[in-house]
Amino acid sequence: MNRCRCAGTPARPSAVVTVLALVLLTLGAPLTGGAEAAEGPTAKVSQTEAGTGGTVTVTGARWRPRALLTLLICGQNMIGGTNSCANGDGRAVTVGTDGTFTKKLPVAEPPKPCPCVIHIATATGEAAAADVAFKVAGHPVAPLPKERSGGERLSVLSARLDGSSGLLTWFGAPPSRRLVVTVGNLGSTPARDPVFEVGTSHGVFAPSWEEQRWRGTIQPGKKAQVKLNVELSAGAHGDYLVSLRYGSKLLVEQPWAVGRPWGVTLFWVLLCVVVAATVFRIGMAVVDKVRPRTSRAAPPPASPPPSTGPAGPNGAHPALPWFTPDTAPEAPPHHQISAPSEEIRSTPKGTT
Secondary structure, three states, X not given: OHHHHHHHOOOOOHHHHHHHHHHHHHHHHHHHHHHHHHOOOEEEEOOOEEEOOOEXXXXXXXXXXXXXXXXXXXOHHHOOHHHHEOHHHOEEEEOXXXXXEEEEEXXXXXXXXXXXXXXXXXXXXXXXXXXXXXXXEOOOEOOOOOOOOOOOOXXXXXXXXXXXXXXXXXXXXXXXXXXXXXXXEOOOOOEEOOEEEEEEEEOOOOOEEEEEEOOOEEOOOOEEXXXXXXXXXXXXXXXXXXEEEEXXXXXXXXXXXXXXXXXHHHHHHHHHHHHHHHHHHHHHHHHHHHOOOOOOOOOOOOOOOOOOOOOOOOOOOOOOOOOOHHHOOOOOOHHHXXXXXXXXXXXXXXXX
């Protein structure tokens, strides 16, 4: 009887429930942590609509500390990149140590119609971005452009910049290179006469894009070498970045170090030296013309030195010397000079 009662008594489920709960908590903890880690930087605005001339406060969280961010109002959901943004009215902000920021952004009409967004992106370091929907009051609204319907999918296999700077570039001519890329078609349809966009950027500024059509066809699974010209403005120097994109996809970025045009510096130095010397000479000529002239009396004629020689027949003294070494009087011998003195001493007084 006791055995049957024990067998018929249901077991307590408390231990089983406890084990299942621990297993679920163990499995759920990593999933929750991964979801939190997957969340990227966020941003929000103080108001979703404002007119031109007003301001909107943008706040963000979970950004990289001390990162430099740019804030722009863009049209067409920024499908065309920064070309659809009001770049002249953008603002920059530095993220705090806690990963948050707050910045007032003036409301301006973007060059493209709405739907509009406020685009927040990092200017330096690791790339990160976020978009917040925003409506510019009074700005036109148009449907978004249709995406490319073709099945071509281009990818760059290799890239390089060909060319070198010449003598004219050393004197300030626009530097130019040729971007040579090997493009492969990974799609299912051929790419016929694709239109690429070549952009050049300097420092933290956004690249300026230029469309260039490549004449040719890239079959599916094939590759081709594409050559596109790149040219900068006159006198450009420093570190530049050449970018290539197809549609909305960035294919490659190639650095380009442009040397300083020292010929221009040399030209200006020489010009300053020549101008300074010319001005100095003109100034000296003017001073020489306008200064007063002082009259000076002519000096009296110099009198001839007195002559000590004998006068000539007409009473004029001959020019020195009046004798030559050949006609100079000879000195008498010693005995001729002393004889008259003895004769004079021996002469008695009173005799003539």
